Amino acid sequence: MASFSSACRSLVRKLSRAPCSAQVQRSLLSTGISKEAVGYHVGGGPSYMRGTVFWEPGKPITIEEFHMPLPKAGEVLIRTKACGVCHSDLHVIKGELPFASPCVVGHEITGEVVEHGPNTDRGITRRFPIGTRVVGAFIMPCGSCHFCVKGQEDLCADFFAYNRAQGTLYDGKTRLFLRGNGKPVFMYSMGGLAEYCVVPANALAVLPDSLPYTESAILGCAVFTAYGAMRHAAELRAGDAVAVIGIGGVGSSCLQIARAFGASEIIAIDVQDEKLNNAKKLGATHTINAAKEDVIDKIKEITGGMGVDVAVEALGRPATFMQCANSVRDGGKAVMIGLAAAGSMGQVDINRLVRRQIKIIGSYGARARQDLPQVIKLAENGTFDLENAVSRKCTLEEAATAYEDLNRGQIVGRAVVEIM
DSSP states (O other): OHHHHHHHHHHHHHHHHSOOOHHHHHHHHHTTOOTTTSOOOSTTSOSEEEEEEBOSTTSOOEEEEEEOOOOOTTEEEEEEEEEEEOHHHHHHHTTSSOOOSSEEOOOOEEEEEEEEOTTOOHHHHHHSOTTOEEEEOSSOOOSSSHHHHTTOGGGOHHIIIIIIHHSSOTTSOOSEEBTTTOOEEEESTTOOSBSEEEEEGGGEEEOOTTSOHHHHGGGGTHHHHHHHIIIIISOOOTTOOEEEEOOSHHHHHHHHHHHHTTOSOEEEEESOHHHHHHHHHTTOSEEEETTTSOHHHHHHHHTTTSOEEEEEEOSOOHHHHHHHHHTEEEEEEEEEOOOOSTTOOOOOOHHHHHHTTOEEEEOOOOOHHHHHHHHHHHHHTTSSOHHHHEEEEEEGGGHHHHHHHHHTTOOSSEEEEEOO
16 A cells, blocks of 8 residues: 555656646546646646735735636637736725635636546537637526526526625536645636636637637627627617716626617716716717716706616616616616626615606626627627727736726726736
8 A cells, every 4th residue: 555655656656847738647646646736738738827815805916826727518718818806806805895715816818728628528629629719708508597598697696696606616626726735725606816716618709700709808898898788788779879887897888788789879978087987988979977076967958858778887876876776767777787796786766766767777787608709700890899998908016906906996998817
């Protein structure tokens, strides 16, 4: 027994210094040797990667080394090219949304396919062969739960039960392990702020060669969320009047989607003139500085006293929740897409809600397999302006600073981290 254990340790040491094929690595796993101990190499490349780690609220984000993540059946290993900096990550970093830690945040990515999980369906490997350029959606549908079967992938039961509740993929396990001690690190969506990430194939769509990696990263969350809000929740029609409250990455994307769908008046509301000036480039026909003007009165003035057909709240604050609900016309739709600190409550006038048929609708995202390809087409044909939507590019080493600036309101549109 001692000689067998010694031989195993010797083999592991050799594997950690030399390329190891996925087939050999998997056979070793079957003997009980953990993947943390086996030097899993991708295509003869490195057996480890770098990624950002959020440890706990109030503690700095750091860059750590990880064992190369290993995809399982139906999953794809992506060499990450770019990852957007989103307010949803910031809510986790500030402790406003409960999430497993330590974790790797980052959930809107572009990248290149470098490996398929074992026993992955041939339809997936044909659709995403090695080398394919891809965009990843932050809602990663399992494809087989009650909601996915009904076509409501944005309500995927496994996504919420495993990823959002536990920080894992759908076998209840993370794919991320620290190189130094082998300890697990959890995943916010795919854990995109790392050099490689594992993504369920159902969350991927092909990125055309005509679109850049960096700017296209926002397609998987900021634009994806805006599309879901306008297409499914609001059911926006040509000629509708629209108000968007909060002109950050998602809010500014809502302006562009509203323009693409033929909205007549598009009203941007924020407290920063710089964001409002940028909103005019992205489709806003009117702007309101909420720090200087009464939002509801001004919207009524712009719409001839009626209110808008659709109002979108993209901040996640009780005060703007109420503004959103009160800015729609009779029979209008107030669509809430901004996440708030856990336990936050929004107020609404019950009698007006009932008598005037006000519709208040929550919308978290869109449907990856149906909607992400459509979102990509909007960017490919120039309907969605990616270049003006991204206001800052930074390196992996600068990611922590980008979140600090986002928290201070110093990022006008969307910041994107360029990784490889």
